[in-house]
Amino acid sequence: MAATEKAKEYLHQRLQATSDNASPAFTSIPIIDLTRSFSESLADRQSVADKINEACTTVGFFYITGHGIPQAVCDATLELAARFFHELSADAKERIHMKHSNQFRGYEPAAYSSVNPEDDSKETKEGFNWGYETGLDPTGGDGNYVELDGSRDGGVNLWPAEADLPGFYQGIAKYYGYVLQLCRHLCRLFALSLDLPEQYFDSITTHPGGIARLIRYPPSTNQKPLSQLNSDEEIGLGAHSDYECFTLLLQDSTSGLEVLSPDGRWVSAEPLKGAIVVNVADFLMRWTNDKYKSTVHRVVNRTSKERYSIPLFFSINYDEKVETLPSCVSEENPSKYEPITAGRYVLDRLAVTIKTGEY
Numbered sequence: 001m002a003a004t005e006k007a008k009e010y011l012h013q014r015l016q017a018t019s020d021n022a023s024p025a026f027t028s029i030p031i032i033d034l035t036r037s038f039s040e041s042l043a044d045r046q047s048v049a050d051k052i053n054e055a056c057t058t059v060g061f062f063y064i065t066g067h068g069i070p071q072a073v074c075d076a077t078l079e080l081a082a083r084f085f086h087e088l089s090a091d092a093k094e095r096i097h098m099k100h101s102n103q104f105r106g107y108e109p110a111a112y113s114s115v116n117p118e119d120d121s122k123e124t125k126e127g128f129n130w131g132y133e134t135g136l137d138p139t140g141g142d143g144n145y146v147e148l149d150g151s152r153d154g155g156v157n158l159w160p161a162e163a164d165l166p167g168f169y170q171g172i173a174k175y176y177g178y179v180l181q182l183c184r185h186l187c188r189l190f191a192l193s194l195d196l197p198e199q200y201f202d203s204i205t206t207h208p209g210g211i212a213r214l215i216r217y218p219p220s221t222n223q224k225p226l227s228q229l230n231s232d233e234e235i236g237l238g239a240h241s242d243y244e245c246f247t248l249l250l251q252d253s254t255s256g257l258e259v260l261s262p263d264g265r266w267v268s269a270e271p272l273k274g275a276i277v278v279n280v281a282d283f284l285m286r287w288t289n290d291k292y293k294s295t296v297h298r299v300v301n302r303t304s305k306e307r308y309s310i311p312l313f314f315s316i317n318y319d320e321k322v323e324t325l326p327s328c329v330s331e332e333n334p335s336k337y338e339p340i341t342a343g344r345y346v347l348d349r350l351a352v353t354i355k356t357g358e359y
């Protein structure tokens with residue numbers, strides 16, 4: 001089956017599964033305070049992990065507060081995102097255009113890619129994508145990073161020249177370092193939440209996958225009153241689920257993110273000051289034998305303001321081949337899936353999102 005056909009079938013199955021009402025409907029997204037997860041007491045850490053288990057087996061999305069990333073760092077990074085789109089010249093954007101990358105890095109103009117291969121409408125978002133590099137890892141990494149396709153860390157990110165956007169790289173690196181370490185902290189909580197030893201994921205997140213992006217959604221140009229607006233007329237980012245293990249999303253104060261409840265309703269993930277949105281992605285769903293839900297979501301900016309968001313898609317080391325997690329299989333519930341290499345899985349899914357097919 002061609003890759004596009006595979007992707008279409010995949011999304012179709014996912015949307016079908018959602019409408020089959022397999023899980024209970026939800027009307028809101030839980031908020032989990034991570035403060036106790038930094039406690040010396042295992043019981044405290046486990047209490048947070050239990051809440052994560054509850055959120056991941058039902059909604060697949062949750063907000064985290066008390067996560068330790070300073071508000072000033074989050075605000076400064078969102079400002080950098082606005083500067084990237086407004087201050088970087090068209091020529092400078094062209095020099096780092098995604099077409100120069102075979103790893104989906106760099107500047108992505110509006111309507112260049114579409115996450116939903118069934119949807120022929122153009123997405124209004126534009127973005128800037130980059131991925132893990134050893135220099136961005138506060139631990140210094142282990143020097144063994146491999147890209148999605150298994151190639152070695154060859155500096156594949158396409159950064160704007162310092163003179164074109166002074167301070168950009170440094171600001172992004174600061175935020176990225178914080179989020180990466182928070183993802184590793186969350187891995188320990190995910191392990192506890194899945195009845196695994198707390199350090200279970202440590203040795204396979206030493207050079208993790210961490211594609212991140214700045215996204216800009218233009219203001220809505222639709223003059224219809226909200227109640228009459230057909231969201232599909234002006235989709236910012238089409239209905240999709242994420243591909244990796246889990247996503248950490250920083251959003252500004254403009255709403256737009258919507259999460260699909262099993263009863264077919266879109267639940268708004270309103271921005272909460274100081275909170276970061278976390279969602280389970282497809283690789284983790286597969287790895288947990290579908291115990292943890294990777295939930296379909298989309299973005300529609302219905303406001304007259306621009307919207308900025310910054311997701312980071314966290315994966316275990318891309319060269320790691322894994323089988324279904326031991327705590328998610330039993331005699332009554334055998335593994336539904338073959339062992340798979342993390343990067344290969346993500347690459348297959350990503351490859352079908354670029355409209356031009358140039359990857």
Ligand SMILES: O=C(O)CCC(=O)C(=O)O
Nearest residue numbers: 215242251257299309311
């Ligand atoms: O912009 C957002 O709020 C969500 C972005 C998203 O879902 C994605 O990039 O996969």
Ligand SMILES: [Fe+2]
Nearest residue numbers: 240241242297
């Ligand atoms: Fe997403």
